[in-house]
Amino acid sequence: MSTFSALLRNYELNAAYDEMVQPDGTVREHYYPLAEYLQKLPPEEMRLRKQASDLSFLHQGITFTVYGRDEGIEKIFPHDLLPRIVQRAEWQQLERGLAQRIVALNLFLKDIYHEGKILKDKVVPREMIYTCKHFRRQMMHLDIRRDVYITVVGTDLIRGADGRYMVLEDNLRVPSGASYMLTSRQVMKRIFPDLFQACGVLPVDHYPQALLSTLRALAPDGRPDPTIVLLTPGVYNSAYFEHTYLARQMGIELVEGRDLVVHDNIVYMRTTEGLNRVDVIYRRIDDDFIDPLAFRPDSALGVVGLFNAYRDGNVTLANALGNGIADDKAVYAYVPRIIRYYLGEDPILDNVDTYICSEEGSRQYVVENLDKLVVKAVGESGGYGMLIGPHSTREQQEEFRRKILEDPRNYIAQPTIQLSQAPCYIDGNVEARHIDLRPYVLYDGSKVTVVPGGLTRVALRKGSLVVNSSQGGGSKDTWVLHD
Amino acid sequence: MLSRVADSLYWMARYLERAEHTARIVGVQLNLILDQTKITPEDRWKRILDSLGIETNDLPAVDTGSLTRTLLYDPDFPSSIVSSMQNARENCRQVRNQISSEMWEQLNRLYHLVRRHAADRRKSIPLEFLMSVDEGVHLFHGITDSTMSHNEAWQFIRIGRFLERATNTATLLDVHFRYPQEHLEWIALLRSCTAFEAYCRAHTADIRPDWAAEFMLLDDKFPHSVRFSVDRVATALSALTGPGELDERTRRLVGRLQASLQYIQIDEVMAEGIHRKLQEIQKQCDDIHVAVQRTYIDYTIEEALSA
Numbered sequence: 055m056s057t058f059s060a061l062l063r064n065y066e067l068n069a070a071y072d073e074m075v076q077p078d079g080t081v082r083e084h085y086y087p088l089a090e091y092l093q094k095l096p097p098e099e100m101r102l103r104k105q106a107s108d109l110s111f112l113h114q115g116i117t118f119t120v121y122g123r124d125e126g127i128e129k130i131f132p133h134d135l136l137p138r139i140v141q142r143a144e145w146q147q148l149e150r151g152l153a154q155r156i157v158a159l160n161l162f163l164k165d166i167y168h169e170g171k172i173l174k175d176k177v178v179p180r181e182m183i184y185t186c187k188h189f190r191r192q193m194m195h196l197d198i199r200r201d202v203y204i205t206v207v208g209t210d211l212i213r214g215a216d217g218r219y220m221v222l223e224d225n226l227r228v229p230s231g232a233s234y235m236l237t238s239r240q241v242m243k244r245i246f247p248d249l250f251q252a253c254g255v256l257p258v259d260h261y262p263q264a265l266l267s268t269l270r271a272l273a274p275d276g277r278p279d280p281t282i283v284l285l286t287p288g289v290y291n292s293a294y295f296e297h298t299y300l301a302r303q304m305g306i307e308l309v310e311g312r313d314l315v316v317h318d319n320i321v322y323m324r325t326t327e328g329l330n331r332v333d334v335i336y337r338r339i340d341d342d343f344i345d346p347l348a349f350r351p352d353s354a355l356g357v358v359g360l361f362n363a364y365r366d367g368n369v370t371l372a373n374a375l376g377n378g379i380a381d382d383k384a385v386y387a388y389v390p391r392i393i394r395y396y397l398g399e400d401p402i403l404d405n406v407d408t409y410i411c412s413e414e415g416s417r418q419y420v421v422e423n424l425d426k427l428v429v430k431a432v433g434e435s436g437g438y439g440m441l442i443g444p445h446s447t448r449e450q451q452e453e454f455r456r457k458i459l460e461d462p463r464n465y466i467a468q469p470t471i472q473l474s475q476a477p478c479y480i481d482g483n484v485e486a487r488h489i490d491l492r493p494y495v496l497y498d499g500s501k502v503t504v505v506p507g508g509l510t511r512v513a514l515r516k517g518s519l520v521v522n523s524s525q526g527g528g529s530k531d532t533w534v535l536h537d
Numbered sequence: 538m539l540s541r542v543a544d545s546l547y548w549m550a551r552y553l554e555r556a557e558h559t560a561r562i563v564g565v566q567l568n569l570i571l572d573q574t575k576i577t578p579e580d581r582w583k584r585i586l587d588s589l590g591i592e593t594n595d596l597p598a599v600d601t602g603s604l605t606r607t608l609l610y611d612p613d614f615p616s617s618i619v620s621s622m623q624n625a626r627e628n629c630r631q632v633r634n635q636i637s638s639e640m641w642e643q644l645n646r647l648y649h650l651v652r653r654h655a656a657d658r659r660k661s662i663p664l665e666f667l668m669s670v671d672e673g674v675h676l677f678h679g680i681t682d683s684t685m686s687h688n689e690a691w692q693f694i695r696i697g698r699f700l701e702r703a704t705n706t707a708t709l710l711d712v713h714f715r716y717p718q719e720h721l722e723w724i725a726l727l728r729s730c731t732a733f734e735a736y737c738r739a740h741t742a743d744i745r746p747d748w749a750a751e752f753m754l755l756d757d758k759f760p761h762s763v764r765f766s767v768d769r770v771a772t773a774l775s776a777l778t779g780p781g782e783l784d785e786r787t788r789r790l791v792g793r794l795q796a797s798l799q800y801i802q803i804d805e806v807m808a809e810g811i812h813r814k815l816q817e818i819q820k821q822c823d824d825i826h827v828a829v830q831r832t833y834i835d836y837t838i839e840e841a842l843s844a
Contacts, residue, residue, distance in 0.1 A: 288631075289630055289631055289633075298633070298634040301634070302634060307539060308634060309539065310541065312541060313539050313540070313541050315838055317838050317842065322838075322841075323539060324539065324540040324541070324834075324836075324841075325538055325539055325540060326538055326539075326540055326543045326689060326693075326777060326778075326779060326833040326834075327778050327779060327780060328779070328780030328781070328836075328841045329780070329838065329841040329842060
């Protein structure tokens with residue numbers, strides 16, 4: 055077997071788990087086809103393919119929006135050319151773990167919004183739930199269609215130094231990124247048709263179809279041919295591209311709040327032919343903004359009266375409202391216990407060790423070790439409101455110490471985890487960069503569907519551990535092998 | 538289709554038509570200012586502004602330089618070409634996924650061209666600028682017709698475009714008859730609607746007021762005539778189904794205007810006073826606009842549910 059020495063000239067190994075290369079410097083078997091391919095491909099040819107791929111993203115207008123800046127608001131999502139490759143057996147294990155987790159979290163949500171047995175049994179502290187800013191009192195004792203709270207999840211997974219997959223975050227509210235998984239796959243097929251054949255890659259293209267059937271299964275009773283719509287906040291939202299893309303792929307209407315009206319607790323959309331009844335809303339608007347009557351009164355994005363229609367069971371919202379209590383960064387620490395409580399099983403996927411700052415012992419440890427830990431604000435996402443201890447200045451640490459002591463419930467800390475690294479095509483060379491993985495999971499109350507693939511996010515800056523698109527991250531295609 | 542989408546497409550088309558119309562009128566008149574005629578530049582501008590329905594008090598100064606700048610390049614002046622293009626693009630952006638990507642790209646290209654000229658107006662040559670706006674809008678409509686399904690969305694683009702055109706031509710003609718009409722002005726009038734060559738083919742270069750009026754008002758084959766435009770609005774509307782009885786009412790309104798343009802003779806119009814007829818047409822166009830909005834876009838829930 056060839057040594058790939060030329061290929062790996064600039065490829066540095068360190069303490070992190072490497073997806074392609076083993077600690078002894080040999081290439082892992084499932085990466086052989088890729089390594090051989092890269093070895094053979096003339097550098098010039100590679101450059102051309104990179105160009106073709108970038109152009110393809112540009113022309114399709116695959117963009118995201120960065121908040122907090124005045125100019126250059128719409129950006130192309132940087133895409134790395136080299137696929138991340140996952141073996142079948144490894145994937146099956148992930149699937150089982152994800153399915154277990156979504157089912158348990160769904161039971162947890164139902165319990166919290168009904169009897170609250172898990173609170174009475176003191177498995178999860180009561181104040182943890184009631185102080186969570188995503189707790190929705192309006193959802194208490196409300197029966198929802200098929201008891202499905204979580205319809206779509208995008209779980210963030212990372213791999214520790216030993217290669218073990220761990221859950222970093224459950225995104226149970228309005229997870230995004232599935233469109234990047236789909237478009238990136240299309241581009242890759244055009245650019246590397248030969249490599250696809252050599253590897254044997256499982257398809258992901260059925261995701262929109264699977265999502266549509268999941269949504270259809272959740273339609274209110276007596277609506278055999280339901281009208282399903284995707285509710286977007288509009289063109290200025292960071293994920294607007296994704297909303298238009300998914301709506302088109304599913305063949306459903308892309309609506310804004312102003313397109314919907316509620317009359318006698320029935321939801322309609324305004325069309326040129328009159329009012330059409332709407333049965334299922336795949337909503338990409340946050341809880342707070344969905345209905346100014348029930349939640350934030352200043353919301354201009356939502357639909358007046360939508361919550362009442364929902365409460366009457368005349369319309370299904372996916373995901374359900376109030377899911378934020380289950381992906382709260384502090385509640386996260388309890389998920390292994392939640393799984394054991396409802397399913398009586400050991401968790402298949404591990405959590406990352408988490409210190410909850412509202413617990414006194416942990417808080418003490420956290421404020422004394424800020425230089426070693428990653429601190430996260432509980433309510434934030436997208437890499438905002440975060441302190442990465444080893445890469446932070448004394449002033450930043452001081453600021454977080456103050457913030458934590460002021461509002462401990464709002465903070466958790468985790469040891470700085472090494473994300474695994476994978477080969478990326480950077481300025482004409484193959485170099486290692488840190489990555490995570492976000493697979494998409496669908497649940498309709500009886501069946502869990504995990505599309506074999508997902509969004510692999512890359513920290514494109516050398517050494518960086520931040521993969522968020524808003525903070526200099528990119529993406530790459532994820533190939534699950536057929537074997 | 539969603540009412541909001543129909544509304545955006547309708548307005549996009551209206552703004553584009555307005556930009557094109559403004560570009561042509563100003564272009565023709567800028568040409569005439571270069572000739573020595575009895576009409577002073579001030580009077581000529583007054584005429585332009587009237588034809589575009591712009592109040593003179595809204596303007597800072599009334600000299601050729603500053604008027605050209607305002608009408609062409611001023612993004613803060615609501616009737617400027619830049620403003621119209623901006624509004625057209627913003628409406629288009631809201632419904633990007635409903636039109637072909639070729640359309641979006643052309644409109645975007647045109648918008649950026651207009652913005653470039655506006656940002657660097659000292660270097661911009663007005664007549665060239667106006668021509669590229671005119672061309673750019675024509676290209677957009679060509680692309681629209683050949684890359685987009687001729688579905689409901691397309692019909693709303695047609696309604697917006699031709700309703701705006703009918704109003705514009707009627708206003709232009711009306712203003713023209715209020716001012717002294719020399720030979721050159723007649724040519725200018727026809728050119729403002731790209732009608733000069735078509736008119737000559739029908740009537741030779743012998744320009745007579747009643748013939749010119751007939752051509753621009755009642756001709757059924759010339760694409761800028763009022764009748765042609767109203768016919769197109771009627772055809773587009775007949776392809777739509779709106780909720781309940783509103784639909785019928787709107788079609789009746791258009792049908793009435795269409796019939797009056799079809800059966801009236803130009804000598805009757807002239808005898809009764811063309812101003813009155815043109816005022817009536819403009820009013821009818823406004824009514825049709827309101828009816829279209831009421832029927833397809835902002836109908837009340839009760840109206841829609843009782844249907």
